[in-house]
Amino acid sequence: MAQLTPSAGYTLTIRVTLQNVPGTLGRLTSAIGRAGGDLGALDLVEHRGKEVVRDLNVKCRDEAHGHQIVRAAQRVHGAEVRAITDRTFAMHDGGKISVVPKYPLKTRDDLSMAYTPGVGRVSLAIADDRERVWELTIKRNSVAVLTNGTAVLGLGDIGPEAAMPVMEGKAMLFKEFADIDAYPICANARTVDEVVAVGKAIAPGFGGINLEDIAAPECFEIERRLREELDIPVFHDDQHGTAVVTLAAMLNAARVVGKRLEDMRIVFLGMGAAGVACARLLIEVGVGDVIGVDRSGIVHRERTEHMNDAKRWIAEHTNRSGLKGSLEDALRGADAFVGVSGPGLVKADWLAGMTSDAIVFALANPTPEIMPEEVPENVRIVATGRSDYPNQINNVLVFPGFFRGLLNCRARGIVPEMEIDAGRALASIVSDAELDEENIIPSVFDPRVMPAIARAVEGAAVHSRVARPRLESTTPFILRS
16 A cells, blocks of 8 residues: 555644754754655744754654654754644644634623623513524524544544544534534434434524434434434535535546446445445436445345345445445446545455546545555546545535535425535536546635535525525514504
8 A cells, every 4th residue: 555645634843952053954854854754844942052942843644653753853963852742632732612702791781781681581582482593592503513423533433522523623614614603512322312312402502413423324313313303404414415525526527537427337335324325316316327335245135234224225226237246346347436435445456447537536534445646547537535635525515515505594404406406516616627637626725615505505495495484683673562
């Protein structure tokens, strides 16, 4: 497997005291470079005459590589390593988010309006008309990021406490990209019934619920029940956010290679939450055929081992030729591959059996199913979930705008048309002039992304009649008789 490149996710700040002698700093930076470190900022902290204190920011491949770089720095004559800071841990010190009041509380009058006694009048107004909670509270711009920590990133079942940093990060993304106030709800809830009970209990305070990092197959049943029992949208991002961005990328990849979706056969590796949702959405838009593969091989109608309701649906609606066997068998003659599984599970010679102008989405993170450098010549387009390669397929492109659209129209739920329209809107951002093998999907920082998806979702909600009527402010700025 190709070696990973240094990443900002493993950035160290190394504080060193250097002898103020020509060549000392050069020897230090050269040693870090030879060790494979990616040297960034180099800051002067203090000048002590014969000594200089500097901070060096260095990107590493992983923690072991970081230790290797530090040892290389420690061996440099005239340099003394004084302190080492892991910048990722430093960013998380004390948490990454906070609640900030919108109005100052500087006088007794301020307190009387924001809290007692004035707030009681507002509470009574909502008690008289429950719909006014959308007008008079943060509900209309609030999302609960709900998890039980059973499938956190690629780390598995690590629990709700360990899921907190991820949920805080998700809340940051909501705020940064869509100005939505999102709150981490990390629940000690193991069963479907327990998670559903938590979702129902917290629903009055939120305009939507983003289910996050909940293991399959439980996640399917949790989402289904919450959607049936609540009057706010429930969106499992691991499923549908991934599906929408994958749809957008596949639409544009097909444009590049000159193939129609209805003529394509697409192989999925990984039949968990993301794999099943991606396959279902691509089937919905008319892909010719889909073949799902998991640890037990190809999913087909006759298979009985390691099946669940979601996989049985896949078995009934895909693999029209009844193909059986391994991933290698599934890839033979396929037009596209989508990996939502684990690192290093795909061999180059398997991909060589695909058609010419093949499409490979290796989305396992941080290490893809196959590194882009390893794909054979018949593969024309490669995408990963990583930010250090072209064509990053990441659901951060989707969920901020998706929820912005849902909240804008106070949607009661989610319909498939929202996902299809959102995927097409995301794909359309890349113009014909911009589209090529290394640019099939917009950047997460493209300012066009969030508004385009929000408009698409809101339009689909109105068309499907799941949007609430437009708010007509009844706030009593003028007293009523």
